[in-house]
Amino acid sequence: MTKSHCYCNAAEVDHSNMLSCQRCNKYFHVGCLKRGKPSTLEGDVLFDFVCSGCSQDGFERCTRLKLQWTHVVMLSLYNLQLQGEDGKCGYFRWREHICNFIDKNWTAFFGFGRKKTNTWHGTVAGTLSAGCPRVFTSGVTELKEPGWWSLANSKQIGRASCRERV
Numbered sequence: 001m002t003k004s005h006c007y008c009n010a011a012e013v014d015h016s017n018m019l020s021c022q023r024c025n026k027y028f029h030v031g032c033l034k035r036g037k038p039s040t041l042e043g044d045v046l047f048d049f050v051c052s053g054c055s056q057d058g059f060e061r062c063t064r065l066k067l068q069w070t071h072v073v074m075l076s077l078y079n080l081q082l083q084g085e086d087g088k089c090g091y092f093r094w095r096e097h098i099c100n101f102i103d104k105n106w107t108a109f110f111g112f113g114r115k116k117t118n119t120w121h122g123t124v125a126g127t128l129s130a131g132c133p134r135v136f137t138s139g140v141t142e143l144k145e146p147g148w149w150s151l152a153n154s155k156q157i158g159r160a161s162c163r164e165r166v
Contacts (some may be wrong), residue, residue, distance in 0.1 A: 003026075004026075005018070005025070005026045005027040005028065006018070006027060006028045006029050006032050007028065007032045008028065008032050008035070010027075011042040015027075015028045015045070015144040016043050016045070016132060017029060017030060017031075017043070017125060018030065018046050019033070019038075019045050019047055019049040020046060020049065020063070021049055021050055022048055022049060022050055022054075023050055023051075023054035024051065024053065024054050026090045028049070029043065029049060031128070033060060033062070034052060034059075034060055035059075035060050035062070038044045038062040038064075039103060039108055040082050040108050041075055041079055041108050041109075042078065042079050042082050042091055043079070043082075044074060044075055044108070044129070045060045046060075046065045046067060046075075047064055048062070048065060048072060049061065049062050049063075049137055054155075056057070057072065064111060067109055067110070067121075069124065069136060070127055070131055071122055072102060072109050072124075072127075073098060073124060073127050073128060073131070073136070074103075074135065074151065075109070076098050076102050076105075077090065077092060077098065077100045077136070077149065077150065078154060079101065079105075079153045079155060080092050080097055080098070081100055081150070081151065088143060088148060089093060089139075089142060089143065090140035091137075091142070091149060091150045092148065092149060092150070093147050093148055093149075094124060094125055094126070094128055094148075094149055095121060095124075095147070096145055097124075098124060098128075098149065099121050099124050100144035102124065103116075106128060130148050132152075134152060134153060135151070136150065136151065136152055137149065137150045137151070137152045
């Protein structure tokens with residue numbers, strides 16, 4: 001017998017688009033959540049989640065996990081790739097595209113409590129370099145230009161990969 005997931009009783013699990021209940025371990029599509037999507041970012045499932053069936057008051061609980069910079073850059077590149085604009089062969093410029101995306105979506109990543117420092121752009125550059133080639137791919141070889149970056153594997157997005165040490 002196949003275990004059903006979500007309020008829609010789905011049989012298949014898609015880690016890039018589902019949250020796992022911390023109590024019953026069932027997966028729930030972000031689009032099926034009763035309180036709406038917890039994030040405006042695609043692939044953003046980095047939340048501690050308790051479904052309405054497991055919570056004491058019958059309401060879902062969704063709490064943002066503390067994001068590492070690797071998670072922020074991964075989600076940024078994933079969303080930039082989905083948008084498909086401005087890049088070059090699936091690569092994006094670290095400052096012009098990636099930092100600009102993070103800046104525009106700062107509160108989606110960090111909430112209102114985390115302030116931008118003067119060095120956060122450098123942190124993004126360091127994160128890209130440190131994650132190459134396992135998480136991020138430099139465009140130097142393919143594009144013959146420095147400063148272009150892509151996800152090493154766009155299937156990395158999802159709770160399982162972001163919970164891993166990256």
